[in-house]
Amino acid sequence: MNSLAFALLAMLARKECTGYELTKLLELFWQAKHSQIYPLLAKLEREEYVMHTYVVQKKKPDKKIYRITEKGEKRLKKWIDIDPVVPVVRDEFLTKVYAIWLTDRLRAKELFHQRIAFFEKELERLNQKIELIEQEIEDPLNMNSPSFGRYVIYVRKRDLSEEEIRWCRWVLSMLDHKNSSDRA
């Protein structure tokens, strides 16, 4: 049972999903390709943490709807009680920022402008999602609601995106004001 397995269980505890749906829903906090998810779902089923029903469709490919089992929910609950491991972040952008003194000011500014553009698009998407949840769920801020976690995670992502943009603008202002001596 690895972290991804628990991420799948956490998703399925809230609502039943196909592997295809899980791949997309998981992007919120644990990126994984379908090639990793399908075999893992099969493994979780062999170990009786999840089960599926096969649904035949005519206009679309057939699908497997997965549900969490009693055993799966118990396992998940027990896992929540042990302390989470430290987060891992791997971001190529930061490596480029680290080495930015090797570049010229133009490329430096471009890098940050692109980053801002990326997070502004993210912001828009996240705000839409948040509004949608607020409309659909009667009380997403009641922690007994299965949507509580999902809701606050979206809010977190929005807040952090906004902070990231603020930081980018701050760096850009430094890039504009401070550098009279540009080697390039």
Place this chain on the structure above:
Amino acid sequence: MNSLAFALLAMLARKECTGYELTKLLELFWQAKHSQIYPLLAKLEREEYVMHTYVVQKKKPDKKIYRITEKGEKRLKKWIDIDPVVPVVRDEFLTKVYAIWLTDRLRAKELFHQRIAFFEKELERLNQKIELIEQEIEDPLNMNSPSFGRYVIYVRKRDLSEEEIRWCRWVLSMLDHKNSSDRA
């Protein structure tokens, strides 16, 4: 040449390091164990992106000090010009938050209190680092300074840590006020 290879080059472009030092310095934006770093340094050396000098020590184990080569710096500069891939974040804490409705309020609060404690310790460490850079480097906000990137990355991490703490406190306030009906 993978992302980690460029992270190593970016580090070595700023200053020469041993593999041991790189392992620790890298934590700032790309976590990797020494078992991944040592073989990769050897590979980068075979490909002439870095070179090392062997230093014999008496009170400590001997070490290899790595430096970036001309070829390495050229390769790194070229890489900065291509667009960074999207960041990957994998954080078990968020999976637990997603599934928090399955737990009782006590555990929920504990989870967020622990998270706050973790980031407060981080904050302290980061602020110390930032102060140190401000003392040591005459003008860290000049983008021609090899410490520019390092400096702004520390500031970013501090800002994001503060935002994370604010968000945790917000969730905690929800956990306190909103839940009259607790199943546990």
Place this chain on the structure above:
DNA sequence: ATCGACATGTAATCAGTTACATGATTTT
């Protein structure tokens, strides 16, 4: 006396990505 810092490496395993494979329907 035990633990952490310094320092480098390999082997085995696990996790994650890319590519291969198929195929209907809907949108551009």
Place this chain on the structure above:
DNA sequence: AAAATCATGTAACTGATTACATGTCGAT
């Protein structure tokens, strides 16, 4: 006519972690 969405899977490879291996010095 081409691309995107839906839908599931396997194979090959690359990236990352854990465990094995060694050894001194200084601090507690």
